[in-house]
Amino acid sequence: KAGVTQTPRYLIKTRGQQVTLSCSPISGHRSVSWYQQTPGQGLQFLFEYFSETQRNKGNFPGRFSGRQFSNSRSEMNVSTLELGDSALYLCASSYRDSGTDTQYFGPGTRLTVL
């Protein structure tokens, strides 16, 4: 099975712009979660989508949003970029069935805001 893929891998934007990141989960996985990783804050949960519905959201401003499509692919959007949004954005997919659940992470998208 192919792993989780994220595009693009690297992105450079300027303050005030918006950006859209894409994530393709492992085939058959219905849940996609997004995380932000920075040197100062570490790995922080952004939100989770399951069957096209946002199930859970972390403590991030409304500038961060996402969606999931019927094929489970997901996108996240950041509007009005700030310098502090520079980070590695990671996507993880899982089956999201009952019981414990293993998350499989993609390689991430490295976003640099100038």
Added chain:
Amino acid sequence: DAKTTQPNSMESNEEEPVHLPCNHSTISGTDYIHWYRQLPSQGPEYVIHGLTSNVNNRMASLAIAEDRKSSTLILHRATLRDAAVYYCILSGANYGGSQGNLIFGKGTKLSVKP
């Protein structure tokens, strides 16, 4: 908050066993103990998880204390490729209604010397 406590860093020699400790004194009865690791420039990857009994897989072993307030990830023979940040995470079961996100702490940075 992460709910787990790990040493910031550890060192090991190649081909020697490594014991990575984790304290989770506030663990609840339904929390699973998960370990993920993140190699440089990659997304986190699943290592192992357990509930009450010790667990073994091809990557590692997980030893869980009888009171479940601590656990130890055991790499039987460290290789240079095992140099990574190791995260110990508590994750609830019954995902149908619970949160589908992982709360990452700072983890333990493992260095492996040749």
